[in-house]
Amino acid sequence: MSRQWRSAAFTVPAVFLVVAALALAGCGGGAPEEAAPEAAASEGVAVKAAFVYVSPVGDAGWTLAHDNARLKIDELDYVETAYTEAVPEGADAERTISQYVRQGYNLIFTTSFGYMDPTITVAATAPEVTFMHCSGFKTAANVGTYFGRMYQPRYLTGMIAGKMTKSKVLGYVAAHPIPEVIRGLNAFALGARSVNPDVKVHVVWTQTWYDPAKEREAAESLLDIGADVIAQHQDTPAPQQAAEKRGNYSIGYNSDMSSFAPAAHLTAPVWNWEVIYRKVVDEVHNGTWTSYQYWGGLDDGVVGLAPYSDLVPQEVRDMVEAKKAEIVAGDWDVFTGPINNAAGEVWVADGESMADGDMLGMKDLVEGVVGTVPE
Amino acid sequence: MEVDLGVLVVAILQAAVRSGTPILFVCIGEIYAERSGVLNVGLEGMMLVGAIAGFTAGFTVGNPVVGVIVAAAAGAAFSLIHAFVTITLRADQIVSGLTLTILGTGISGFFGKAMIGQVGPGFDKFAVPGLAKIPVLGTVFFQQDAMVYLSYVVVPIAWWVMYKTHLGLAIRSVGESPATADSLGVSVTRIRYGCVLFGGAMAGVGGAYLSLAYTTMWIEQMSGGRGWITLALVIFAGWNPARAALGAYLFGGADALQLRIQAVGLDIPTYFLMMLPYVLTITILVLASRASLRRRLGAPAALGIPYAREER
Numbered sequence: 012m013s014r015q016w017r018s019a020a021f022t023v024p025a026v027f028l029v030v031a032a033l034a035l036a037g038c039g040g041g042a043p044e045e046a047a048p049e050a051a052a053s054e055g056v057a058v059k060a061a062f063v064y065v066s067p068v069g070d071a072g073w074t075l076a077h078d079n080a081r082l083k084i085d086e087l088d089y090v091e092t093a094y095t096e097a098v099p100e101g102a103d104a105e106r107t108i109s110q111y112v113r114q115g116y117n118l119i120f121t122t123s124f125g126y127m128d129p130t131i132t133v134a135a136t137a138p139e140v141t142f143m144h145c146s147g148f149k150t151a152a153n154v155g156t157y158f159g160r161m162y163q164p165r166y167l168t169g170m171i172a173g174k175m176t177k178s179k180v181l182g183y184v185a186a187h188p189i190p191e192v193i194r195g196l197n198a199f200a201l202g203a204r205s206v207n208p209d210v211k212v213h214v215v216w217t218q219t220w221y222d223p224a225k226e227r228e229a230a231e232s233l234l235d236i237g238a239d240v241i242a243q244h245q246d247t248p249a250p251q252q253a254a255e256k257r258g259n260y261s262i263g264y265n266s267d268m269s270s271f272a273p274a275a276h277l278t279a280p281v282w283n284w285e286v287i288y289r290k291v292v293d294e295v296h297n298g299t300w301t302s303y304q305y306w307g308g309l310d311d312g313v314v315g316l317a318p319y320s321d322l323v324p325q326e327v328r329d330m331v332e333a334k335k336a337e338i339v340a341g342d343w344d345v346f347t348g349p350i351n352n353a354a355g356e357v358w359v360a361d362g363e364s365m366a367d368g369d370m371l372g373m374k375d376l377v378e379g380v381v382g383t384v385p386e
Numbered sequence: 387m388e389v390d391l392g393v394l395v396v397a398i399l400q401a402a403v404r405s406g407t408p409i410l411f412v413c414i415g416e417i418y419a420e421r422s423g424v425l426n427v428g429l430e431g432m433m434l435v436g437a438i439a440g441f442t443a444g445f446t447v448g449n450p451v452v453g454v455i456v457a458a459a460a461g462a463a464f465s466l467i468h469a470f471v472t473i474t475l476r477a478d479q480i481v482s483g484l485t486l487t488i489l490g491t492g493i494s495g496f497f498g499k500a501m502i503g504q505v506g507p508g509f510d511k512f513a514v515p516g517l518a519k520i521p522v523l524g525t526v527f528f529q530q531d532a533m534v535y536l537s538y539v540v541v542p543i544a545w546w547v548m549y550k551t552h553l554g555l556a557i558r559s560v561g562e563s564p565a566t567a568d569s570l571g572v573s574v575t576r577i578r579y580g581c582v583l584f585g586g587a588m589a590g591v592g593g594a595y596l597s598l599a600y601t602t603m604w605i606e607q608m609s610g611g612r613g614w615i616t617l618a619l620v621i622f623a624g625w626n627p628a629r630a631a632l633g634a635y636l637f638g639g640a641d642a643l644q645l646r647i648q649a650v651g652l653d654i655p656t657y658f659l660m661m662l663p664y665v666l667t668i669t670i671l672v673l674a675s676r677a678s679l680r681r682r683l684g685a686p687a688a689l690g691i692p693y694a695r696e697e698r
Contacts, residue, residue: 067495067606069502097607182649215648222610224600225641228405232645235397236389247608249601256510271505271603381651 055089055296058118060288061111062094063104065123066221072246072265073220073282077122077145079266080284084292100125108133112140118295120288121145124189130154141295143287146191148371150302157287160308161191162198162370163338164280164316166345167331168262169202171277172240173210174327175260176203182233183214184226184243184250188385190373192244195280197377198345199242199262204379206330213238214382223249234259240277251276260322267317279317286313306367310339346370351378389650398646399526402639407534408433408595410634412616414544415588417625421548422581423561423688426468427483429589430613431490436461436590438494438501441597441604445506450598453506454533454591457598461590462583464490469582473575476692491607501604508602509533533591533599537631540588544627557581561686564693574693589613624684 062081064074074096085092093116098107104126111119112133118141121130127147134142134154142154150156172181181203186192200212213236215229226245230253233241242262243250248271254261255272263269263279287305294300307313316335319328337343346369348359353376359365376384412429419426426432439460444453464486471482509531518528527538548554556577559567564574596608619637623630640662647654 069495069498069604069606071503071603071605075502213649213651215645217645219610221607223603223605223608224405224408224596224610224612227601228401228642229645229649231401232397232642232649235394235401235646236649238649247601247605248603249605252601252603270503382648383653383655385657386655 056117056298058087058090058292058295059116060084060090060092060118060120060292061114061116062092063098063107063111063119063121063123063126064094064096065098065100065125066246067096068094070221070246071248071268071271074122074246076266076282077120077284080282080288083285084288087292089296090292098126101129105129105132109136112137117141118143118292120291124191141291141300143291148304150304152302155291155300155302155304157291157305157307159282159287159311159314160306161280161282161314162194162345163309164314165195165198166202166205167316167335168242168278168280169199169204170206170331170334171323171327172199172242172260172262173203173205173207174330175277175323176207176210176240178237178239179207179210180236180238181210181212182230182236182238182241183212183380184229184233184241184245185214185216186220186244187218188216190371193376193384194370194373195244196380197373200377200379201345201350210379212380214376214380216382216385217245218385219245221246223247226250227253230254241275248272263317269317269320273320277320277323281315281317283313283315286311308338309335310341352376353378353380394646394650396522396525398639398642399522400529401642401646402635403526403530403534404600404638405641406631406634406636406638407530407537408592408600409612409616409619409637410537410631411540411592411595412589412613413619413623413630413634414540414627415585415592416616416620417623417627417630418544418548418557418581418588419585420620420689421561421625421686422557422578423564423686423691423693424469424472424578424582424585425479425483425690426465426486426582426585427480427617428465428468428486428490428613429616430609430611431487431494432461432464432586432589433593433596433609433613434490434494434607435464436593437597437608438498438593438604439590440594441506442497442501444508444594444598445501445504448507450507450509451532453598454536454594457590457594458587459590461593462587464493465582465586465589468586469579472692473578473582476694479690479692487613495606498604498606502606504603506598506602506604509599531599533595536591541627541631548627558686560693561688564688565695568693568695578693592616621685625686626684 066074068074068078081092084090095107098104120143122145124146127144127149130142130144131149134151138153144156146158147156183196185196203210213233217225217229219225227249230241230250234257240260241250241254243264248268251261251268251272255275260277261272261275263276266281268279269276346365348363349361350359352358436457440453440457443456444450468482468486471477472479511531514528518524556572560574560577568574597604619633622633644662
């Protein structure tokens with residue numbers, strides 16, 4: 012407490028205010044919200060699944076996509092769910108996760124990269140609980156990981172952007188310079204240049220996941236230099252609105268963002284986490300879960316495309332669907348040579364395919380991307 | 387690819403005004419509060435309350451002007467908590483301000499649930515007839531949205547009231563020496579209440595800029611730390627509304643510049659560019675404080691100190 016309190020008489024209301032504030036903050040953005048307990052099915056383990064979210068469900072992006080999936084599995088009669096939103100990565104995360112362990116949750120999903128170490132730490136103290144960490148690389152006997160091959164739908168949206176651009180300049184509002192983001196950017200550029208080899212993809216790094224005003228401004232900066240299709244990696248639809256106001260096109264991300272920019276939004280690479288959540292919940296229910304690293308793609312449906320806008324011509328849709336079928340069938344994948352890096356050197360030789368490990372650690376940019384990766 | 391450098395520079399300046407405007411509103415309000423001796427670090431919370439109140443009202447009525455008015459009222463009403471706790475109860479201003487930030491984040495998130503995914507009405511860019519034709523300056527200043535134009539009115543009035551009116555003199559004297567002002571018949575309580583409420587209203591308007599002009603949607607915690615930046619801006623401005631405009635545009639401009647250097651594809655290390663706004667701020671702070679060494683940076687003497695008549 013502050014040393015500047017005048018007297019006890021003033022301390023009481025002030026302390027009350029702080030407590031009330033924290034309680035309300037909890038209502039809006041923190042406290043676990045438990046669904047009504049449901050009767051466990053007669054056979055199998057009743058699953059109490061907890062979700063730890065990095066941003067508010069109201070982000071209209073990453074966390075919303077996870078929460079939509081949570082609501083779906085919550086409908087199963089042997090599952091009850093709870094979540095905590097806006098949990099900072101680090102010590103706070105560890106506390107939130109262990110709180111769920113103490114409350115008797117037997118399955119905990121941690122949905123941000125920065126929860127990796129807290130998840131591993133808490134998991135070591137609770138061997139009876141199953142943990143699934145999204146987007147990380149550390150595992151344990153009771154910790155698995157899950158993620159999706161978002162680069163596949165990114166490539167498809169790149170094809171659409173490449174077909175729709177007139178200026179042959181595409182703008183990519185990138186988030187933080189980590190392999191996941193770089194992979195998406197590269198896939199987008201490869202897709203665009205596969206249908207329109209002269210296209211350049213200009214990139215701006217905002218170093219944010221979540222700052223609508225800054226992301227809007229980043230999109231403006233790309234529109235200013237002549238980009239006529241804007242793609243993005245942040246969680247907010249702000250770049251979509253920038254494109255809409257200028258009368259240009261945009262590609263969303265995370266979930267269908269068309270309501271925010273109906274005249275600009277062409278489609279979006281989207282997450283469908285229900286696929287993996289359903290799988291894990293059933294495994295825990297049946298007692299068949301063992302630790303694994305899940306990296307599903309278009310074939311599983313954990314990633315996909317939002318509905319096409321009417322702006323996308325039928326011939327472009329047909330072309331994209333054909334490519335999608337090729338990927339789903341396993342005949343071809345995005346990082347298959349020949350691929351040159353930004354310096355014009357051969358990166359993946361003709362006929363070769365990049366290994367998953369190399370994709371997961373991707374640091375370089377492909378030819379056709381204008382910009383650098385911040386170091 | 388060829389980009390016309392002149393066009394790009396104008397675009398950067400135009401963006402500087404646009405991104406400087408939300409923090410400019412907030413800064414003007416905070417200058418008034420601090421000039422009267424009340425520090426309010428709850429800017430982030432008040433902005434969020436303004437952003438959600440303005441968006442909800444604008445969305446419901448279908449008119450962004452109504453949104454701005456409601457945002458100002460909501461910001462003022464919310465800051466009443468701070469005024470009551472710090473002026474009437476004379477509690478610690480920092481603690482109360484931080485409470486406002488937490489409370490505002492929670493309240494806005496709670497009431498914002500229904501607004502998620504909605505697209506509201508907003509202010510579009512429109513050119514001011516005549517003025518927009520002026521080369522460079524016309525594009526930079528007069529091809530903006532209505533809220534930017536509102537700031538062109540608010541800033542000079544705020545400056546004029548502060549330095550040219552009786553009220554301004556009363557505000558400044560309450561912030562410098564409340565006991566003296568009190569002895570001369572100025573109501574310290576009334577002046578401070580008024581200034582804190584005005585600060586809340588302006589923070590509300592600044593927040594509404596984010597949800598009604600910059601974007602036309604509500605996103606939780608969409609203020610993105612701008613309330614904290616504004617606290618630094620107040621010091622940079624030397625508690626002067628006119629210099630606040632300069633500072634806000636400078637800060638906005640540095641950000642606009644670094645984004646466009648990236649967009650063009652110039653090979654300058656991005657982390658260096660990210661630092662630019664902060665490096666600029668520090669540099670100018672140093673210069674500004676040197677020039678004004680004699681007048682002690684200009685911080686109100688009674689800033690942060692509750693006033694109790696009987697303690698004199």
